[in-house]
Amino acid sequence: MxxxxxxxxxxxxxxxxxxxxxxxxxxxxxxxxxxxxxxxxxxxxxxxxxxxxxxxxxxxxxxxxxxxxxxxxxxxxxxxxxxxxxxxxxxxxxxxxxxxxxxxxxxxxxxxxxxDRPVQQHQPNRAGSLLRGLSMLAAPKVRLLEIGACAGLNLALDRYRWFGHGWEWGDLDSPVRLAVSGPQPNKFEIVDRAGCDLAPRDPSDPHDAMILRSFIPHERDVEQMELDDAISLAARSDIRVEKADAVEWLKRRLSQPSDTGTYTVVWHSLFWWYMSEQSRNAIEDILTRASRNTRLARVCFEPVEWGGMPRLQVSIYS
Structure with missing residues (x-):
């Protein structure tokens, strides 16, 4: 019903x-x-x-x-x-x-x-919010963990070429070329990256790739082309998303602290309100506990409440 x-x-x-x-x-x-x-x-x-x-x-x-x-x-x-x-x-x-x-x-x-399939609107340009959030942290080294990662396209943000007002950032030779607002990003290196999803998509699998395309409306031809380029790049990369529950996965991933000079960043976009209140509370508790031993932040692109407009949020735990 x-x-x-x-x-x-x-x-x-x-x-x-x-x-x-x-x-x-x-x-x-x-x-x-x-x-x-x-x-x-x-x-x-x-x-x-x-x-x-x-x-x-x-x-x-x-x-x-x-x-x-x-x-x-x-x-x-x-x-x-x-x-x-x-x-x-x-x-x-x-x-x-x-x-x-x-x-x-x-x-x-x-x-x-x-x-039977969950909604998976997985545009690579959403990683522009992640890029801006990571720059705010001014951390030279980042361990990036994404929940609700789908096919991991946002995890590859440093392998894209970004174009802002008067600046460029990222892989100069990348086939994925995206416009983004905001100031020029700081320099940082992603030293480790991983993601989880209950229904991950493999970008190298033609059927999974077509499912991702199916969530782009027919009228959004530019976004369709951007997604196609990102899928092709991801298919050739080493990034694969683990099939796992976000709560249990984060608990396991954050059980060991990162290196002293590395900032651990938990990232998610248009995912938070698909989880139950119990799961959201559990993740907040996991992040709070992990921050005692790990330099930790949460960067997300989410509405403040269900049905609202998404906004970039940066929460520094330690």
Whole structure:
């Protein structure tokens, strides 16, 4: 059953999306209407055991997007090629909704698989907040630990080329080239990096890579290209995310202190509010205890409360 609070969150998200991804916002509104009217799509979503999970219906959008990306929804795929030239065409919008409904209802096995997967909106440009946070610490050496790391793209921030106002930073020859706001970063070296996720994605696995792509809305072609470049780079790297619960993983990772000259940084982005209150409290306790023996900070890009706008937060524990 999808609770009323979740329905309100979906409508709020659709409203926030309408300015930059209007087609995806319209489809999300259609799904929400179907949930409230107990329509056929709404019943499919409501019957899933994860239906009460935050922003659960985004999994359905990703499921249809995956069918388009993999060539299993040719009619919808062909239709979307004319999206940019039909931005204000109500007839085209209604046809988009119709084809989306048909694609979802005619592919129950693929949609069920998509509903079983967590939401994983994993853009590499989010690491720009991490870069700014690490610079604030002014630590020459960093041990970087990420919870909810997905495919580990944020862990590779020093292997990207960043462009700010009047400055550049990172790997000069990197195929991943990203714009970022803020002052020029300080110099630092990531001497160790690791991440965990309950459902990690392997960037070298074509199916996992396609799942990551499915969470980028059709309209965001620049972000799609950035993600493709980051996935290709990560596939050739040594970074792999461990399948583990964030609480137990952090407890294990922080059981031994880092070197004297190294700052341990725990990083997460748009992940905190997907965890239970119990898990959030447990992580705070783990960080507080570890700070007695380790130079430790938490850098995150999260809303202060569920449903709010994310912001960079830097918490120094020791």
């Amino acid at each position: 999808i609770p009323e609070e979740s329905v309100k969150s979906l409508r709020a998200m659709a409203s926030a999306m309408s300015g930059h991804t209007p087609m995806s916002a319209d489809i999300l509104t259609m799904l929400t209407d179907d949930i409230e009217s107990d329509g056929p799509i709404g019943r499919i979503l409501a019957e899933h055991p994860d239906a009460a999970a935050p922003l659960f219906s985004l999994r359905a959008l990703a499921g249809v997007r995956l069918l388009v990306l993999t060539g299993r929804a040719p009619e919808l795929s062909g239709h979307l090629k004319d999206l940019m030239s039909n931005a204000d065409n109500p007839v085209y919008a209604e046809r988009t909704r119709e084809l989306f409904r048909q694609t979802l209802l005619r592919n129950p096995t693929e949609i069920r698989a998509a509903l």
